Amino acid sequence: DAGITQSPRHKVTETGTPVTLRCHQTENHRYMYWYRQDPGHGLRLIHYSYGVKDTDKGEVSDGYSVSRSKTEDFLLTLESATSSQTSVYFCAMAGSPGPGELFFGEGSRLTVL
Amino acid sequence: GIQVEQSPPDLILQEGANSTLRCNFSDSVNNLQWFHQNPWGQLINLFYIPSGTKQNGRLSATTVATERYSLLYISSSQTTDSGVYFCAASYYGQNFVFGPGTRLSVLP
Numbered sequence: 001d002a003g004i005t006q007s008p009r010h011k012v013t014e015t016g017t018p019v020t021l022r023c024h025q026t027e028n029h030r031y032m033y034w035y036r037q038d039p040g041h042g043l044r045l046i047h048y049s050y051g052v053k054d055t056d057k058g059e060v061s062d063g064y065s066v067s068r069s070k071t072e073d074f075l076l077t078l079e080s081a082t083s084s085q086t087s088v089y090f091c092a093m094a095g096s097p098g099p100g101e102l103f104f105g106e107g108s109r110l111t112v113l
Numbered sequence: 114g115i116q117v118e119q120s121p122p123d124l125i126l127q128e129g130a131n132s133t134l135r136c137n138f139s140d141s142v143n144n145l146q147w148f149h150q151n152p153w154g155q156l157i158n159l160f161y162i163p164s165g166t167k168q169n170g171r172l173s174a175t176t177v178a179t180e181r182y183s184l185l186y187i188s189s190s191q192t193t194d195s196g197v198y199f200c201a202a203s204y205y206g207q208n209f210v211f212g213p214g215t216r217l218s219v220l221p
Contacts, residue, residue, distance in 0.1 A: 033208070033209070042199070042211055042212070042213050042214060043199070043201075043211040045208055045209075048208060058208065088154065090156065094209075099144065099203065099209075100144070100161075101144075101146065101158065101161040102144075102146060102158075102201065102209055103158060104148075104155075104156040106154075106155060107154050107155070107156075
């Protein structure tokens with residue numbers, strides 16, 4: 001019973017195509033995050049959300065957009081994928097107040113050819 | 114913003130040995146967590162420990178917020194402890210900042 005799931009878990013796409021990754025949580029947590037993890041760079045924040053329709057940019061937001069129309073879903077979109085966006089993407093959630101304790105999804109491996 | 118450092122960057126142990134991993138942070142925090150990323154890439158919560166000491170089996174953690182550091186202790190290490198250990202910190206309303214991690218290899 002993970003509480004937070006990501007889909008798809010693996011995706012291979014071509015440069016220039018749009019890609020959407022979905023994060024779904026069942027904990028009614030307020031905060032949700034998208035990170036990317038690359039060798040030598042650790043975990044870097046792309047975008048985050050502090051409520052429905054409330055989102056903000058992280059340190060590596062260029063080329064990404066997000067949407068949160070419901071508490072449980074946080075979508076990450078690459079409008080036109082590039083090879084530099086090949087990475088492992090992690091979604092995370094945290095409750096209030098705070099944010100509180102952070103919990104991660106299983107990760108989504110994206111390869112852009 | 115907060116900066117987080119971890120040491121050592123790499124650690125190799127023989128099974129059964131003990132180890133201490135350190136996390137230093139640059140500013141006041143109200144949230145400090147330790148994670149283990151296993152060889153399959155999963156990020157697993159170990160401790161939520163903004164201050165004080167907690168223990169969970171062979172693992173324990175201590176955070177001294179006034180001195181801006183946290184320690185993760187692993188006793189009687191096992192091969193399943195291998196992976197990367199991250200600490201992450203945040204301050205009220207700000208985002209989590211992750212350290213670069215400590216890569217632990219436990220040899221049989």
